Amino acid sequence: MPVVSHCSDRDQTLQSAYRFLDRRLGQARQSHQPQLVSLSFDIPPVDPLMVLARLAPSSDRHLYLETPAAQRSVVGFGAALVYETAGARRFAQARRFIEQWRSKTHRYSEAGPAAALSGADGPRFFCAFTFFADSQDGETAFPAATVVLPQWQLVRQGGQGVLTLNYLVTATSDVDTIIDNLANQLRAVERLGTAPWRDPLHPARLPVQPVPEAGQQFRTAVDRALSHMTRHPVQKIVLAHALDWVSTEPIQPLAALGRLRQRYPDCHVFSVGQGNGKTFMGASPERLLSLTQGQLITDALAGSAPRGGAPFQDDYLAQGLLHNPKERGEHRLVVEFLARQLRSVGLWPQYQPRPKVRRLSNIQHLHTPMRARVPRHIHPLHIVEALHPTPAVAGVPTREACDQILRFEDFDRGLYAAPLGWVGANGDSEFIVGIRSALVADTWVRLYAGAGIVAGSNPDREWAEIKLKLRALGESLV
Numbered sequence: 001m002p003v004v005s006h007c008s009d010r011d012q013t014l015q016s017a018y019r020f021l022d023r024r025l026g027q028a029r030q031s032h033q034p035q036l037v038s039l040s041f042d043i044p045p046v047d048p049l050m051v052l053a054r055l056a057p058s059s060d061r062h063l064y065l066e067t068p069a070a071q072r073s074v075v076g077f078g079a080a081l082v083y084e085t086a087g088a089r090r091f092a093q094a095r096r097f098i099e100q101w102r103s104k105t106h107r108y109s110e111a112g113p114a115a116a117l118s119g120a121d122g123p124r125f126f127c128a129f130t131f132f133a134d135s136q137d138g139e140t141a142f143p144a145a146t147v148v149l150p151q152w153q154l155v156r157q158g159g160q161g162v163l164t165l166n167y168l169v170t171a172t173s174d175v176d177t178i179i180d181n182l183a184n185q186l187r188a189v190e191r192l193g194t195a196p197w198r199d200p201l202h203p204a205r206l207p208v209q210p211v212p213e214a215g216q217q218f219r220t221a222v223d224r225a226l227s228h229m230t231r232h233p234v235q236k237i238v239l240a241h242a243l244d245w246v247s248t249e250p251i252q253p254l255a256a257l258g259r260l261r262q263r264y265p266d267c268h269v270f271s272v273g274q275g276n277g278k279t280f281m282g283a284s285p286e287r288l289l290s291l292t293q294g295q296l297i298t299d300a301l302a303g304s305a306p307r308g309g310a311p312f313q314d315d316y317l318a319q320g321l322l323h324n325p326k327e328r329g330e331h332r333l334v335v336e337f338l339a340r341q342l343r344s345v346g347l348w349p350q351y352q353p354r355p356k357v358r359r360l361s362n363i364q365h366l367h368t369p370m371r372a373r374v375p376r377h378i379h380p381l382h383i384v385e386a387l388h389p390t391p392a393v394a395g396v397p398t399r400e401a402c403d404q405i406l407r408f409e410d411f412d413r414g415l416y417a418a419p420l421g422w423v424g425a426n427g428d429s430e431f432i433v434g435i436r437s438a439l440v441a442d443t444w445v446r447l448y449a450g451a452g453i454v455a456g457s458n459p460d461r462e463w464a465e466i467k468l469k470l471r472a473l474g475e476s477l478v
């Protein structure tokens, strides 16, 4: 994948981008094969929500992923390539699709050397997987595996921004039009400035949110799961609850994302949509995989306690969490699973023997970050496949726990608790687990929350945890 030229003056750059595209057009005509191009340019570090608000047509596919505390974001819209599949081989098929195109991409980069070094330029293949390999009832409208190479992709890392145009040049492509569109987009991005996006129409209101019903159904499911565990060798089942709710006014996904990133700056705020009016969004504390220049980090996150009203209460609850054998056991199952799965793909995970407490605005969790060096020949999706679903969202053993989830839950998980992220041109990659999430379609919303059930779990306390999670999300949506 050769990278061509670096020059500073924009007009000059557009001219050389023109010549570059014209050569690809010649190749497409000669070979009768479409040529995938990816052109990257330095831009100011624009706010990704501003991009979604001002530049992305609502009928376009999009993916947005931001970690506010790290000042890192990626947003993409439109589609140069789309691949959808389902079934047990979906990760392998997605991997093959990405590799087939990644190796053939013609790259042009006017982004500076820092962008190249940090992998901010070049194509990023966005991926969304559902929890189960085959969708259960189709109501969530997302295929079991989707790979999209967005037409427009904006990466922000600290004070640096890069715009990338991905485009499939065919024998009938018009290079003048492509360059005009590119020049317009670059101008539009520069006009956005770097001020943070604020929703002018829908400022945060008082927390009016859907009130979860009494939870009898969930508590009964917990009872049944506990009774199943006494009779079968299943150590943990993560049961989730879906709360459907119709608002009096349409939900504004952008305003909700703005509130989520303000309230959960340490989390990974995300949104994905296919341009059909349904948006899956949330703020997940759980990173499935972050791969930067061969260094992998994954989060073991399981075991929860509420936040206290004052620092001393917070510390008291955190100490209780750290010394609670049930919560520690639940956490240990995740650590052991991740370590085993990483080893199964040839990696050597490093981690501290004792978890830390990770505090979010509304809840605290036991957390063990795990690291490993990843050789170049191991594909990020190979690791994603080995790790999904972790016992933080499924249970132990995985297969049996998933069977019980299908028995006890009465809704399709869709993208909830499943891997969502991207694979970059240089092998870097990032995937989060889509928890603390909601599916939004105009006035309709489905909120998801789950809790790990192990021997000793108390149905009332698990329901309290579910309510806490649902309320936090519901408050951000309206």
Ligand SMILES: C=C(O[C@H]1C=CC=C(C(=O)O)[C@@H]1O)C(=O)O
Pocket: 238, 240, 286, 301, 302, 303, 304, 365, 391, 392, 393, 417, 435, 436, 448, 449, 450, 451, 452, 469
């Ligand atoms: C499945 C969810 O959370 C998981 C992640 C962290 C802590 C969890 C817990 O303590 O139960 C859950 O395993 C969810 O929030 O929907």
